[in-house]
Amino acid sequence: MSSDLIEALTALEKDKGISKEVLLDALEAALISAYKRNFDQAQNVRVAINEGLGQIKVYARKEVAEAVEDKNLQISLEQAKSLNAHYQIGDTVEIEVTPRNFGRIAAQTAKQVVTQRVREAERGVIYSEFIDRADDIMTGIVQRIDHRFIYVDLGRVEALLPQSEQMPNETYHPHDRIKVYLTKVEDAKKGPMITVSRTHPGLLKRLFELEVPEIYDGTVEVKSISREAGDRSKIAVHAEDPAVDAVGACVGQKGARVQTIVDELKGEKIDIVRWSEDPVIYVANALSPSKVIKVLVHEEEKATTVIVPDYQLSLAIGKRGQNARLAAKLTGWKIDIKSESEAEELGLFDEESASESPETGIEDQAAEESAEIETDKSPDNEQD
Known part of the structure; x- marks a missing residue:
């Protein structure tokens, strides 16, 4: 074997990131197989590769035995001592058996096996690379x-x-x-x-990380996402620093940031709402773009009853119940929407919210704390 093969292995290590030791192990295994197949040998052999000289030597490995039963695997004590006087019963003797034309035959035979091992090693490198990219x-x-x-x-x-x-x-x-x-x-x-x-909510989160530096660096946190891919999504954001406008950062100047994401998702509508630990405010925000008069919270059932103006009922529920469904997924609260007139008939205005958060001014606060981005202005908010 010429030193060209060693140079080729070194190049493979650099180009494909596969350890040369792995390649040499594969080559040795291939050469052992080639020797046994081409020279009809069943004995135990070891192949030694001298990287510096580019030489290959084959050694037959035989156990020193008192009575030789298999000449391919055993050697008598007398023969062993003729090679080295220190050998004892049970020792392993190595005898060079490299054929004269072994280099040419071995190179031809080993090529396919080495190529296969290289592919396997390369697949391992690729797997290691991509397993770290999961959820990315x-x-x-x-x-x-x-x-x-x-x-x-x-x-x-x-x-x-x-x-x-x-x-x-x-x-x-x-x-x-x-x-x-x-x-x-x-x-x-x-x-x-x-x-x-292309439909996973994680895609939407990663797109916002790409487009909104404040999300990428942690200034703004994505708290929750609910998505019906290709149609509409809701994303709740929060900033610990009260001076940071979380919704505004996601929308961008003149809506430029979120519009890039909408374009990537082929016109999927995106509602960006401000997260709140207060379920009254959070649920009201999540029902954007509809206005909310009052939110009644039932802590034990983790449910809410939301009262909206009569003319906003269809908008709050959304087409095929989509707006209410996405809001419920986003907040983790069950949402039962009632019109103002229905709520008066049921006496809901007399009920106290389970939360002590102020009930007045929800309409204005929810409107201020949410943003809807859409490219299709055709009406889609009628209740089916």
């Missing part, structure tokens, strides 16, 4: 599409975008560049299997 966002290129998956090229690996994780308002074409959220990284036999999503 990446930009990929659509490669091909079938009835089950969209195959997205992430650079060193191809990820799977299942139909269930595709946005219903999007049409995908080969060579499209899309941002995806890594939901699962598995170490499969054929290499890392990565599943990505």
